[in-house]
Amino acid sequence: MEVGHLYVHVPFCRTKCPYCDFYSTTGKVEPECYLNLLKEELKLKKLRVKPKTIYFGGGTPSLMPPSFFEHIISLFPEAEEITVEVNPDDVNHEYLKGLKSAGVNRISLGIQTFDDSLLKILKRRHTGTKGIKSIETAISIFDNVSIDLIFGIPGQDEKSMEKDLKTLMKFPLKHVSTYALTIYEKTPFHRLFKEKKYALPSEETFSKYYSLIVEKLSTGGFYQYEISNFSKLQFECKHNLAYWDMKNYLGIGPSAASLLANKYQKNVDNYFAYKNAISSGKVIYKEEVNLSREEVFKIKLAMGLRKTNGVNLKVEEEKVVRNSIEKSPFLQNLLNSRILILEKRKLKLNPEFLFVSSYLISRIGEEIIFPA
Ligand code: SF4
Numbered sequence: 001m002e003v004g005h006l007y008v009h010v011p012f013c014r015t016k017c018p019y020c021d022f023y024s025t026t027g028k029v030e031p032e033c034y035l036n037l038l039k040e041e042l043k044l045k046k047l048r049v050k051p052k053t054i055y056f057g058g059g060t061p062s063l064m065p066p067s068f069f070e071h072i073i074s075l076f077p078e079a080e081e082i083t084v085e086v087n088p089d090d091v092n093h094e095y096l097k098g099l100k101s102a103g104v105n106r107i108s109l110g111i112q113t114f115d116d117s118l119l120k121i122l123k124r125r126h127t128g129t130k131g132i133k134s135i136e137t138a139i140s141i142f143d144n145v146s147i148d149l150i151f152g153i154p155g156q157d158e159k160s161m162e163k164d165l166k167t168l169m170k171f172p173l174k175h176v177s178t179y180a181l182t183i184y185e186k187t188p189f190h191r192l193f194k195e196k197k198y199a200l201p202s203e204e205t206f207s208k209y210y211s212l213i214v215e216k217l218s219t220g221g222f223y224q225y226e227i228s229n230f231s232k233l234q235f236e237c238k239h240n241l242a243y244w245d246m247k248n249y250l251g252i253g254p255s256a257a258s259l260l261a262n263k264y265q266k267n268v269d270n271y272f273a274y275k276n277a278i279s280s281g282k283v284i285y286k287e288e289v290n291l292s293r294e295e296v297f298k299i300k301l302a303m304g305l306r307k308t309n310g311v312n313l314k315v316e317e318e319k320v321v322r323n324s325i326e327k328s329p330f331l332q333n334l335l336n337s338r339i340l341i342l343e344k345r346k347l348k349l350n351p352e353f354l355f356v357s358s359y360l361i362s363r364i365g366e367e368i369i370f371p372a
Contacts, residue, residue, distance in 0.1 A: 001047065001048065001248065001260060001261060002048045002049075002050055002248075003047050003048065003049045003050070003051065003248050003249065003250045003260065004050060004051055004052050004053075004242065004247055004248060004249070005051050005052065005053045005054075005055075005239055005242040005243075005247060005248070005249035005250070006049060006051040006053070006054045006055070006076065006079075006249070006250050006251075006252070007054075007055050007057060007239070007249060007250070007251040007252070007256055007257075008038065008054065008055070008056045008057070008061075008072060008251075008252055008253055008256070009023070009057060009058065009059060009251060009252070009253030009254060009255055009256040009267075010034075010056060010057070010058040010059040010060065010061040010063070010064055010253065011023060011024050011025055011058065011059045011253060011254045011255065011271050011274075012024060012025060012026075012027070012029045012034075012058070012059050012060060012063050012064075013025070013026055013058065013059055013060045013063075014026065014060065014063065014087075014125060015123065015125065016123075016188075017122055017123050017124060018122070018123055018187060018188035018189045018192070019122060019150075019181060019182075019183070019184070019187055019188075019189045020184075020187065021184035021185075021186070021187055022058065022059065022255070023059070023254055023255035023269040023270075024058060024059040024060070025271045027271070029063050029064075031064050031065055031067075031068045033275075034064075034068075034253075035068050035071055035072070037274070037275060037278045037279070038072065038252050038253060039071075039075075040278050040279075041252045041253075041278055041283060042075070042252060044278070044281065044282070044283050045250065045252075045283065047250060047260070049076065049250055050076070050078050051076050051078070051079050051250075052078065052079060052080050052081065052238070053079065053080065053081040053082070053083075053238050053239035053242060054072070054073065054076060054079045054081075054082045054083070054239075055083045055239040055240075056069065056072075056082075056083065056084045056085060057085050058085055060085075060087050060090070061084050061085050061086070062084065062085070062086040062087050062090035062091075062095070063087075063090065065098070066095070066098030066099050066101065066102040067102070069082075069084060069099060069102040069103070069104055070101075070102035070103065073102060073103035073104070074103070079103075080238075081105065081106055081237075081238045081239060082103055082104050082105050082106060083104070083106040083107070083108055083146075083237070083239060084099055084104050084106075084107060084108070085108045085110060086099075086107050086108065086109055086110070086134070086138070087110055087125060087126070088109055088110065088111060088125075088126040088130050088131045088133075088134035088135075089124075089125040089126040089130060089134075091109070091130075091133070091134035091137050091138065092137065093137055093140075093141070096137055096138060096141045096142070097141060100141055100142065104142075105142065105143075105144060106142070106144040106145075106146065106237075107138045107142050107144070107145050107146070108145075108146040108147070108148065108175075108177075109131075109134055109135060109138060109145065109146070109147045109148070110124075110147075110148050111131045111134075111135070111147040111148060111149060111168075112124055112148060112149060112150045112153075113128070113149065113150060113153060113156070113160070113164050114128035114131050114132065114163070114164050114167050114168075115128060115156070115160050115163070115164065116128050117155060118153045118155060118156055118160065119131075121153060121154055121155060121198075122150070122153060132167065135147065135168075135171050135173070136171070139171055139172060139173070143174070144174050144175070144235060145171075145173055145174060145175070146173065146174065146175035146176065146177065146231075146237065147168060147173060147175075147176055147177075148176075148177045148178075148179065149164060149168070149176060149177070149178045149179070149213075150178075150179050150180075150181050151178060151179070151180055151181065151206075151209045151210070151213065152180045152181040152200060152201050152205075152206050152209060153181055154198040154199060154200070156201075158208070158209070158212065161209055161212060161213075162212065162216070165212070165213065165216040165217070165220075166216075169216070169220045173232075174231060174232045174235035175222075175229070175230070175231040175232070175235050175236075175237060176217060176222060176229075176230045176231075177228055177229050177230075178210075178213050178217075178228055178230070179228055180206055180209075180210070181200065183200065206355075207355055207356075210355045211355075217230045218230075223308075224308055224351065224354075225241075225307060225308055225309065226240070226244065226306050226307050226308065227306045227354045227355075227357055241307075243259075243303065244303040244304060244306055244307055245303070245304070246259065246296070246299065246300045246303060246304075247259075248260055248261065251266075251267065252267075253267065253274070254267055254268060254269055254270060254271050254273075254274040255267055255268075255269035255286070262290060262291045262292075262293075262296055263288070263289070263290055263291070264287070264288070264289045264291055265285050265287065265288050265289075266285060266286045266287040266288075267283065267284070267285060267286065268284045268285060268286050269286050294370050297317060297320070297368070297370075298365045298368060300317075301347070301361070301364065301365060301368065302361050302362070302365055304347070305347070305348065305349050305357060305360075305361050305364065306354075306357065306361070307348075308348070308351050308354070309346075309348065310341070310346050310347050310348020310349070311346065311347050311348070312345060312346055313345045313346065313347060314345075315345075318345050320368065320369075320370060320371075321342065321347060321368065322342075323369065323371070324367055324368045324369045325342075327369060328367040328369075330363065330367050331364065331367050334360070334364070338350055339353050339360070340360075340364065349361075
């Protein structure tokens, strides 16, 4: 089996942000040792990996020196889109030049907001001014720069959101990802929100902010291609599109996930357990599931309906959808009210309903029935 997309997890962070549920350790950063572990994992997995895209995510990949990326990239000369997530606090001219010489061609900056008081609540390392400087430096070196924004931060109001959007619009960015603040269990924010030290905005406010983002970004020349992602034409993140299109991908490093044919695997999410296992010639998984044909299709729908372009259905998949519609008043209702659109073997959600799509997508999945 050939694998066309590679995700490399870098499991180190300088400090832990209280809202984050990605796996990382604030322990010692070990670039050389970690590079060897990753190369060993690649060997142990014995796959034909010919990635068109490579995505270094984290954790904080920008704690790694450019030589780390250069080594991995040199193993895959066919890669076209090579992204590194960079913490604004780690940005300087020399470092980004080093990444460019290493072969990186896309930078994703974790800006989150330009507002200092909100950055403090998120316990980010950088300030608003440093965020702006990091964008200026990144766009002076890279053509393809993306930033992440978070909305719904306690204390954030419409004015501050508008200011963030106005600030980002000053730069020739190619891509923006915007995420509603989500409170994950077992994070410090979960406790703080439970103790009512902070509160999330109402659903109405979230929805208002989302509409504001969609409106301002589209006025600024970005087109929305997924619930949370906006890009200039031709600058969609091809790596993430591969996830949403259910292409085969390989993830390496602790907690990294892979989809290989119908098998979903998630590596153990502990650096030390990962290190011990790889050093003794084993890969250990936190999760390993063989997905049935039905499960694959339901995941394909759930992922594909996140995109404004929707899901392209195969002939037999279209039959399943049409049969399910015949039996489901809920689906008929969605189609009659143009919330769900089925045209020429393409199923998609009306973009106006993308913000509530999590609920709709899970309900649509429940209504899809396979012939016995
Ligand atoms: S948000 Fe990023 S920098 Fe903060 S803990 Fe999570 S992975 Fe690390």
